[in-house]
């Protein structure tokens with residue numbers, strides 16, 4: 118089919134095949150892709166609202182054995198600048214998040230061999246004991262798999278134990294491109310194959326958890342493989358209905374082993390628009406202003422996005438790869454209103470929580486995102502001594518050697 122034949126089919130609510138998606142991606146003019154994606158967004162969200170969440174993106178450790186070659190964030194076991202956050206440090210971050218109206222941590226980290234499952238359970242229980250209403254959107258599928266392998270516990274049991282400890286939902290990180298050829302080239306096949314990523318999400322959905330889904334594009338994949346990724350997500354969503362949202366962003370190359378360059382803003386908008394067209398069973402698409410900047414983030418609202426993502430407060434992973442955009446609640450709200458929409462705060466389930474916090478009370482402006490720790494602080498939290506380390510470096514550190 119040609120673009121002229123596919124567009125009316127999509128506008129009438131039809132589902133595109135892989136071949137039709139590729140035809141649109143390759144040949145539809147950018148403004149036309151945007152118009153179609155915007156029509157779908159308006160059909161799904163006729164109320165003119167654009168949502169956002171106030172939460173904090175905390176990375177509990179940067180020590181990782183996975184060593185994905187597109188990642189500038191991780192440090193190998195034993196590195197002098199490797200860290201694990203202490204429970205008290207995490208509590209302080211939660212206090213700061215609540216102070217600016219936040220309700221959730223997005224908690225992700227490296228695959229640290231020296232953190233047994235009990236560490237995660239104790240942390241989650243301690244958070245819930247102090248902050249019963251606060252939400253933990255935590256541990257992407259590869260982290261769940263890592264915990265499963267490290268502790269020799271099945272994935273479904275890991276999920277059940279973490280939920281019992283306080284896990285509320287799972288972020289869709291670590292998906293990159295769900296095609297094994299790509300994953301092998303990016304050295305991320307070992308942390309999770311495409312099937313394994315999908316299987317963790319299926320287990321989580323069956324356990325009653327809602328999750329998000331992501332796609333990081335712009336490394337070694339073809340256009341066909343981007344579409345294959347979207348179709349795998351669409352299939353699982355047909356099966357479980359467990360995804361609340363889809364977020365896509367471009368690979369950030371600085372300081373990575375893979376290197377290369379970043380895809381353009383037009384490529385981002387085309388990819389976002391195509392996602393809206395292909396993922397017809399996803400209600401919510403987030404704008405990735407943290408990788409694209411505020412201006413392209415705002416334009417995303419005309420290319421299929423209905424959500425500005427997170428105010429975020431803290432960010433470490435994308436910053437390590439060269440992107441350091443920051444928008445506080447005021448700036449996000451101004452961008453939404455300027456694009457002709459009404460801003461509303463939401464939670465992870467996309468339930469509306471209210472109007473902007475800064476219009477209800479004084480909130481200090483946030484002009485830069487916080488980091489996990491002050492530069493050079495690699496101190497070891499005292500409670501780590503309570504958990505058995507697996508690596509030689511971890512054991513030595515716990516003995517104070």
Ligand code: SF4
Nearest residue numbers: 181183184185188191
């Ligand atoms: S992307 Fe995640 S799993 Fe891969 S090296 Fe970085 S921290 Fe580790």
